[in-house]
Amino acid sequence: MENKQRYQALLDNINQYNSGTKGITRVAYTNEEQACTHALMRFCKDAKMNARLDHAGNVIARREGKNPNLPPVVMGSHIDTVYHGGKYDGVVGVTAGLEIIRRLNDKGIITDHPIELIAFACEESSRFGISTLGSKAMTGKINKQKYRHLKDRDGITLEKAFSLCALDFDAIDEADRSTERFKAFFELHIEQGPVLEMEKKQIGIVTGIAAPARFIIKIFGKASHSGTTPMNMRSDAFLGAAEIALALETAANQEKASGTVATVGVLDVVPGAMNVVPGEVEMKVDIRSTSTESRQRVVNQLEQIIAVIKEKRQLVIEREEISSEEPVLLSPEVGQSLKELCEERGLTFTFMQSGAGHDAMNMTGLGPVGLIFVPSKDGLSHHPDEHTELEDILAGIDLLEAAVLLYAGAATNPFHWRDCNEPYKG
Numbered sequence: 001m002e003n004k005q006r007y008q009a010l011l012d013n014i015n016q017y018n019s020g021t022k023g024i025t026r027v028a029y030t031n032e033e034q035a036c037t038h039a040l041m042r043f044c045k046d047a048k049m050n051a052r053l054d055h056a057g058n059v060i061a062r063r064e065g066k067n068p069n070l071p072p073v074v075m076g077s078h079i080d081t082v083y084h085g086g087k088y089d090g091v092v093g094v095t096a097g098l099e100i101i102r103r104l105n106d107k108g109i110i111t112d113h114p115i116e117l118i119a120f121a122c123e124e125s126s127r128f129g130i131s132t133l134g135s136k137a138m139t140g141k142i143n144k145q146k147y148r149h150l151k152d153r154d155g156i157t158l159e160k161a162f163s164l165c166a167l168d169f170d171a172i173d174e175a176d177r178s179t180e181r182f183k184a185f186f187e188l189h190i191e192q193g194p195v196l197e198m199e200k201k202q203i204g205i206v207t208g209i210a211a212p213a214r215f216i217i218k219i220f221g222k223a224s225h226s227g228t229t230p231m232n233m234r235s236d237a238f239l240g241a242a243e244i245a246l247a248l249e250t251a252a253n254q255e256k257a258s259g260t261v262a263t264v265g266v267l268d269v270v271p272g273a274m275n276v277v278p279g280e281v282e283m284k285v286d287i288r289s290t291s292t293e294s295r296q297r298v299v300n301q302l303e304q305i306i307a308v309i310k311e312k313r314q315l316v317i318e319r320e321e322i323s324s325e326e327p328v329l330l331s332p333e334v335g336q337s338l339k340e341l342c343e344e345r346g347l348t349f350t351f352m353q354s355g356a357g358h359d360a361m362n363m364t365g366l367g368p369v370g371l372i373f374v375p376s377k378d379g380l381s382h383h384p385d386e387h388t389e390l391e392d393i394l395a396g397i398d399l400l401e402a403a404v405l406l407y408a409g410a411a412t413n414p415f416h417w418r419d420c421n422e423p424y425k426g
Contacts, residue, residue, distance in 0.1 A: 037059055055171045056122075059117075065112050073116070077097075086380070088376075123359055125214070128161075131357055134175075135359035137176065140365075150322070186404065187359060188372045195352055202347045203374065205371075206352060206353065210289055210290040213288070216322060219240050235315060238281050244264075245264045245283070248287075258293075260289035260291065260295055263285070263286045269281050292326065333368060374392045
């Protein structure tokens, strides 16, 4: 009961950092996200961990083991949100990791391997159109020249956002840990879908993660008076965008057997006046699948759609690829370990794939990865009504704790438990 109340208090504490009036808005590299980041670092230090901020804005907190030279067992997720998001996406994984460290402290357990907790920066693509930025930086997957000029809805570039957080975008390469190896990486996350709830399972063991291809499409027509420009003499950028969006939906529906999806999530119309025919539109498109071939077929359809609309409506259309990532298969060995731990604890589970991207997909470059899902009520996520029952989260934490101890190796310290910032000397 004490752990239950302690965890709920931690979750509530993190979620007080919010700039929104509906749901949670704690967008990457904003004041609210930075305040939350530094609060998390204080909590980690209170739990006797070394905590630092790397050059991408990732929080890395470390609890030393008996042998600090062994590869660490790592837990991680993110604390940034979408605009008007929920209380659980990402945050559950970070707070779960800290709760496990607190439990180990309470029990006086010193592991053989060090344990790290990472809160990755900018996992969500909401602000700059690029997702999992912090874990990309940590695994050497950053294209600085491509990313630095990406802008948010207020015209602030990613490079400028870094500087406002006292970070130097030019130094982001220093966050790269791709030459290291982790013993294992684990991420606990809400499912963000309906499968576990429908199947009445407590745990989802993820076997693979879908990956997105993302594009910015700029459409240029000609702004004109809505009352004096005849319909057959218009060059309406918005109508071109609408046709592209509908044709994209058709293309994705043709690939539904592969689980491929396509979304137009942002549509900026210029000048944005009721009495002016739109002269410019910027669309942001997300196409994702666990099948690279299926996703590419939709991308090819998008290219054909653009060519047809350009000719049909006499518009200038530019397409820029922001990112194109590969679907990822997770470690079968870790998955088997999680299965056996579920069976030992009487937890109901299913193997499943993730349609959403996660930092875990980048961590496969550093070691074996396990991704654990807990149920989402009504399958909702990225929404103010996003909810996961506390008992379901605690079941996930219990499983994660067992997995971390399995991979890190555990021994109870027979003496007084001390500050884990110092290596255990036996």
